[in-house]
Amino acid sequence: MFSDRFDQLVQALRILPSVGPKSAQRMALHMIMKNREGAIGLAQALTEATDHIHECTICHSLTEDDVCHICSSHERDDELLCVVESPADVMAIEQSGSFRGKYHVLGGHLSPLDGIGPEEIGIPYLIQRLSQGKVKEVILATNATVEGQATAHYLVEASKHLPLHITRIAQGVPQGGELEYVDSHTLSQAVHNRMRMK
Amino acid sequence: MFSDRFDQLVQALRILPSVGPKSAQRMALHMIMKNREGAIGLAQALTEATDHIHECTICHSLTEDDVCHICSSHERDDELLCVVESPADVMAIEQSGSFRGKYHVLGGHLSPLDGIGPEEIGIPYLIQRLSQGKVKEVILATNATVEGQATAHYLVEASKHLPLHITRIAQGVPQGGELEYVDSHTLSQAVHNRMRMK
Numbered sequence: 001m002f003s004d005r006f007d008q009l010v011q012a013l014r015i016l017p018s019v020g021p022k023s024a025q026r027m028a029l030h031m032i033m034k035n036r037e038g039a040i041g042l043a044q045a046l047t048e049a050t051d052h053i054h055e056c057t058i059c060h061s062l063t064e065d066d067v068c069h070i071c072s073s074h075e076r077d078d079e080l081l082c083v084v085e086s087p088a089d090v091m092a093i094e095q096s097g098s099f100r101g102k103y104h105v106l107g108g109h110l111s112p113l114d115g116i117g118p119e120e121i122g123i124p125y126l127i128q129r130l131s132q133g134k135v136k137e138v139i140l141a142t143n144a145t146v147e148g149q150a151t152a153h154y155l156v157e158a159s160k161h162l163p164l165h166i167t168r169i170a171q172g173v174p175q176g177g178e179l180e181y182v183d184s185h186t187l188s189q190a191v192h193n194r195m196r197m198k
Numbered sequence: 199m200f201s202d203r204f205d206q207l208v209q210a211l212r213i214l215p216s217v218g219p220k221s222a223q224r225m226a227l228h229m230i231m232k233n234r235e236g237a238i239g240l241a242q243a244l245t246e247a248t249d250h251i252h253e254c255t256i257c258h259s260l261t262e263d264d265v266c267h268i269c270s271s272h273e274r275d276d277e278l279l280c281v282v283e284s285p286a287d288v289m290a291i292e293q294s295g296s297f298r299g300k301y302h303v304l305g306g307h308l309s310p311l312d313g314i315g316p317e318e319i320g321i322p323y324l325i326q327r328l329s330q331g332k333v334k335e336v337i338l339a340t341n342a343t344v345e346g347q348a349t350a351h352y353l354v355e356a357s358k359h360l361p362l363h364i365t366r367i368a369q370g371v372p373q374g375g376e377l378e379y380v381d382s383h384t385l386s387q388a389v390h391n392r393m394r395m396k
Contacts, residue, residue: 001289002260003267005247012243015236017228023216028247029286030215032260036248038213043248045210046241049203049226050234062200062230069201088227091199 001025006032058129060105060122061087070094070103077101079136083126083155085109085143093141101139104129109147110154121151123158130162137165144171199223204230256327258303258320259285268300275299277334281324281353283307283341291339299337302327307345308352319349321356328360335363342369 001007006028013024031039055061056068063069070076070090080101084090090103106121118124130138140155142148156166172190173182182190199205204226211222229237253259254266261267268274268288278299282288288301304319316322328336338353340346354364370388371380380388 001292002285003251003262005243005250005262006260009243009247012236012240015229015233015240016225018221025289026286027214029284029289031213031244032247032251033285035213038210039244039248042210042213043241043244045203045207046229046237046244049207049230050237050241052203053201053230062204064201064203086227087200087231088224091223091227094199 055105059103060107061090061103075100078134080139081130081135081137082139082141084141085148085151089141089143099139101137106142106151109142109145109151111147118154118158123155126155127158127162130159130164135164137167140166140168253303257301258305259288259301273298276332278337279328279333279335280337280339282339283346283349287339287341297337299335304340304349307340307343307349309345316352316356321353324353325356325360328357328362333362335365338364338366 009028009032010021010024013019013027014021016024019027031042052064053062054064056063056071057066058071059068061068061070065072077100080099081104082093082099082101083104083106084093085106085108087105090105093099093103104126106123106126108116108121110116110118110121129135138155138159140152142151152168159166170193171186172193173179173186179187207226207230208219208222211217211225212219214222217225229240250262251260252262254261254269255264256269257266259266259268263270275298278297279302280291280297280299281302281304282291283304283306285303288303291297291301302324304321304324306314306319308314308316308319327333336353336357338350340349350366357364368391369384370391371377371384377385
């Protein structure tokens with residue numbers, strides 16, 4: 001609209017998730033008109049981040065070093081391994097403060113129709129990691145979606161021969177959930193997995 | 199969370215309008231995990247835009263040249279001048295396709311409590327521009343807010359001595375508006391400014 005570079009900036013902002021043409025325009029204008037310093041800072045942060053952040057060689061989460069700070073920590077329980085689909089899930093579980101073991105990031109879930117089989121999400125490497133004998137319990141924390149469930153079931157089968165406890169994160173009514181508004185699949189799971197109180 | 203540079207990127211994304219901590223995290227993860235090329239492109243677009251885009255010396259809208267493409271166009275009516283608060287308003291009016299004259303961007307509105315008087319939004323320069331005699335009609339398209347209205351009224355007073363038509367963009371029920379849901383101030387304006395149909 002104002003110039004080619006302005007249009008290019010609007011276009012470039014469209015890569016951000018849930019940013020449409022109108023929001024991109026608003027963001028571009030906001031930065032050019034009101035926060036050029038912030039825009040320059042953002043450009044630098046993007047360059048720095050893309051240059052230095054990569055996968056941890058052990059757990060496949062994100063890090064700037066060879067091994068991430070969770071894998072290299074001596075304060076975390078080596079016997080507990082939480083398997084998740086993506087680094088975003090590591091972040092979510094860390095923010096919940098509920099887990100003090102280590103992680104393994106698959107980088108996706110099984111999806112045969114999209115050509116994503118066990119090799120593509122590094123399951124052989126995970127099995128090899130588990131075979132070293134350090135891990136005593138694997139917590140399967142893949143998503144509660146059809147693909148996440150299938151991936152969890154596949155992992156149980158694939159590690160059958162190993163002397164491991166395998167658990168799955170609980171599924172049921174979320175905290176603060178009102179039964180009236182919870183979908184019936186979740187509700188039937190919650191009834192099926194009911195816990196003894198007395 | 200994953201590394202300092204990741205946190206810095208999340209922080210840098212917070213300058214974007216209506217991006218909170220959760221969205222910034224999601225954006226950072228999306229770019230690092232799924233679209234590094236896009237992130238590098240965005241960094242470049244930001245640098246290019248902040249380096250080259252500045253105010254037009256005539257209308258104070260945005261441009262990469264001395265004079266923007268609207269001010270330098272021979273196809274636009276020099277006798278019609280539309281006064282707006284910001285380049286975003288130029289963009290909105292251009293996108294409506296309803297105006298073929300030229301623009302003047304104030305860069306704000308009068309707001310005495312914030313120390314913004316006529317000088318701060320360049321009203322003396324606008325009056326000087328109008329005094330050159332080229333412009334025959336000024337369309338006041340400041341926002342329909344209290345400050346926008348006050349700015350419009352001030353401009354009418356300040357250009358009283360000039361042989362000009364001065365108009366204000368119409369205020370009333372928006373297109374598709376259902377009277378039931380329109381606020382009463384707008385409705386009373388719409389009744390007051392009713393237009394003769396026969």
